[in-house]
Amino acid sequence: MYLIGSRATKIKADVKAKLEDGPDPTKPDGNRTWKQVLASSLPGLVAALLYRFGAASQLDKANVVLSLHPLSRPLLYTSLGLNATILADTLASELGILSSLPPLHIITFQRVPPGTNGAVSSFGTWASAFGGAIIGILQVIDLLIENPACRTSGWTWAGELIAVGACLGLLGSILDSLLGATLQSTYYNVEDKRVITDASPNYHASTQRVEGVKKIGGGIDLLSNSAVNFVCGCIFAGAGWWYGSR
Numbered sequence: 001m002y003l004i005g006s007r008a009t010k011i012k013a014d015v016k017a018k019l020e021d022g023p024d025p026t027k028p029d030g031n032r033t034w035k036q037v038l039a040s041s042l043p044g045l046v047a048a049l050l051y052r053f054g055a056a057s058q059l060d061k062a063n064v065v066l067s068l069h070p071l072s073r074p075l076l077y078t079s080l081g082l083n084a085t086i087l088a089d090t091l092a093s094e095l096g097i098l099s100s101l102p103p104l105h106i107i108t109f110q111r112v113p114p115g116t117n118g119a120v121s122s123f124g125t126w127a128s129a130f131g132g133a134i135i136g137i138l139q140v141i142d143l144l145i146e147n148p149a150c151r152t153s154g155w156t157w158a159g160e161l162i163a164v165g166a167c168l169g170l171l172g173s174i175l176d177s178l179l180g181a182t183l184q185s186t187y188y189n190v191e192d193k194r195v196i197t198d199a200s201p202n203y204h205a206s207t208q209r210v211e212g213v214k215k216i217g218g219g220i221d222l223l224s225n226s227a228v229n230f231v232c233g234c235i236f237a238g239a240g241w242w243y244g245s246r
Helices: 002-010 013-017 034-056 072-096 122-146 148-152 156-183 225-245
Strands: 186-189 194-196 213-216
Touching: 002 072, 034 072, 034 225, 072 122, 072 156, 072 225, 122 148, 122 156, 156 225
Parallel strands: none
Antiparallel strands: 186 194, 186 213
16 A cells, blocks of 8 residues: 555656645655554554454464454454555545646535645546555455465455445545545645645745735645544544444
8 A cells, every 4th residue: 555655646746746835755755754654554553453363363273264253354344444545545636636627626616726635536536446446456365365265255255345445445535535625724825836735844834824825725724634544544444344344
């Protein structure tokens, strides 16, 4: 997930640099910070540890098929919900900004500059569903390697993981946009026509009514991008647990 997201960040980085004032993705310090990584991975780490020392550990203690363990399916879908949401949002942001048409604000449906919090595009929406499906595919591959029972159980479970991953990724990206539209502020530099991201060294100065910078989008300055990712990840990790427990 991290490698795919980092690669997406570097696609047409020169074009993105003209649209957003933020870290240079082509330089080492342009990669994701430890806060972003932690916010995106902490719930998944907890699920992975519970899976390893709970469900998976039973394979060694008794000849129990992994899929029959009561924690196995809920934890698998918890991880799917989290990682699908995070990768979906990353691809929607990093690829959607390259859309040929200006995005629409998810609440007002007005055209806004690329990079605006709460902005959506058709290309970004498809990218988010694709990102969720990628996570589902990776989980299928991992289970085929890890659990021999999965290799003789048909392919219905695999199709379900991929389809649910795509749906959770899409819904997670939509929620991310809604939170961004309402609980994040977006500042726009009128002179160089770039959105100032909260990772930019100029962001905090922009909040103090700097000449040539205006607030757009209508959101309040409550959450950072990392906080939005954490909230969305937790919500859809919970959604994955709910689905897996059915």
